[in-house]
Amino acid sequence: MASISKLVLFSALTLGGGLALSASPAPQAAPGGEKSSSAQGSAVAFRHAPNVLHIDIGGRPFADYIYSNKVITRPFFAHVKSPAGIQVTRNYPPDPDKDLTDHDTFHPGLWMSFGDISANDYWRLKARVEHERFVEAPEGGPGKGSFTVRNYYWNNEGKDRIAAELASFRVLVEPDGYLLLWQSTLTPYGDTQEIVFGDQEEMGLGVRVQTKLAEQFGGEITDSEGRKGAKQIWSKSAHWIDYSGMLEGKWVGATIMPDPANFRPSWYHARDYGLIVANAFGQEAMKAGPKSAVPVKKGAELKLGYGVLFHSSDAKTGIDLKQAYQEFLKAIATP
Numbered sequence: 001m002a003s004i005s006k007l008v009l010f011s012a013l014t015l016g017g018g019l020a021l022s023a024s025p026a027p028q029a030a031p032g033g034e035k036s037s038s039a040q041g042s043a044v045a046f047r048h049a050p051n052v053l054h055i056d057i058g059g060r061p062f063a064d065y066i067y068s069n070k071v072i073t074r075p076f077f078a079h080v081k082s083p084a085g086i087q088v089t090r091n092y093p094p095d096p097d098k099d100l101t102d103h104d105t106f107h108p109g110l111w112m113s114f115g116d117i118s119a120n121d122y123w124r125l126k127a128r129v130e131h132e133r134f135v136e137a138p139e140g141g142p143g144k145g146s147f148t149v150r151n152y153y154w155n156n157e158g159k160d161r162i163a164a165e166l167a168s169f170r171v172l173v174e175p176d177g178y179l180l181l182w183q184s185t186l187t188p189y190g191d192t193q194e195i196v197f198g199d200q201e202e203m204g205l206g207v208r209v210q211t212k213l214a215e216q217f218g219g220e221i222t223d224s225e226g227r228k229g230a231k232q233i234w235s236k237s238a239h240w241i242d243y244s245g246m247l248e249g250k251w252v253g254a255t256i257m258p259d260p261a262n263f264r265p266s267w268y269h270a271r272d273y274g275l276i277v278a279n280a281f282g283q284e285a286m287k288a289g290p291k292s293a294v295p296v297k298k299g300a301e302l303k304l305g306y307g308v309l310f311h312s313s314d315a316k317t318g319i320d321l322k323q324a325y326q327e328f329l330k331a332i333a334t335p
Contacts, residue, residue, distance in 0.1 A: 044145030046138035073128035076111040082252045082312035090208045099211040107208035116198025123202040127156045143173040164189040176324040177311030188298045197294040204279035207254045214274035219245030230270040235286040237265045252312040257328045259305030
């Protein structure tokens with residue numbers, strides 16, 4: 001766990017006038033509305049830098065897509081912000097004066113990874129995921145942007161590519177926040193005749209929120225079934241899971257919404273220190289049934305889709321997650 005005292009950090013995060021987490025100045029709320037996302041027509045734009053794609057909305061930073069990193073050997077999103085300009089994901093790398101520092105390389109912000117594909121471990125960085133190229137160049141525009149990449153999964157020994165991934169991303173400015181759509185297609189590669197997704201907690205799409213948003217510091221975890229808290233939600237299935245709290249005077253958070261077209265519903269790996277993961281693979285690990293193995297033979301493919309909503313409002317009542325989920329369903333139904 002953390003390399004700093006939880007008690008010291010708790011005091012710093014909860015006492016009045018405590019640690020300030022950096023954020024861009026928040027825009028003024030639209031008249032008569034609580035949501036900070038008044039920028040439905042805001043342009044999505046992209047800026048290239050070595051090994052990272054910066055994503056801006058309305059001329060302000062939204063997220064960094066880091067596709068090559070010497071320490072974290074799989075692509076990920078970091079520094080993801082809400083419409084109010086407040087960072088929702090934990091600092092990368094974690095700041096020991098502000099953050100819990102556990103799993104500093106495993107939980108960089110927003111990612112999709114797997115602790116077991118044919119006994120190769122990408123979650124714990126024992127095997128690497130190689131970004132090959134942008135298949136579709138980043139293209140921005142009013143209220144939306146998109147790009148597509150191709151990745152290769154190497155084995156633990158680093159000798160062979162065993163799987164290929166085509167990952168497409170869309171960024172949409174929605175009434176309830178910034179919606180990131182993630183669609184991945186995974187297939188065996190080269191001489192590999194079959195890949196098998198194993199059964200672990202550490203499988204699927206994850207978000208690590210800002211430390212001050214963690215449940216142990218006053219944040220809240222909820223799901224579409226009305227459950228609250230990590231203990232109630234862990235191992236359960238639902239249409240969506242949300243991690244939110246007050247930060248910089250706003251109610252901000254992240255909502256994971258698995259695509260209903262995925263091969264099976266996700267169970268949620270939820271922790272009070274700021275982690276939520278949508279996991280459709282860990283049937284036994286999530287106490288939902290017998291040990292699972294998901295094979296993908298050569299010539300076949302596995303598709304995985306998710307939406308992640310980064311939201312902010314003046315108050316907890318300013319976000320309607322039921323309506324946001326309906327907007328997500330509309331979005332994935334529109335090419």
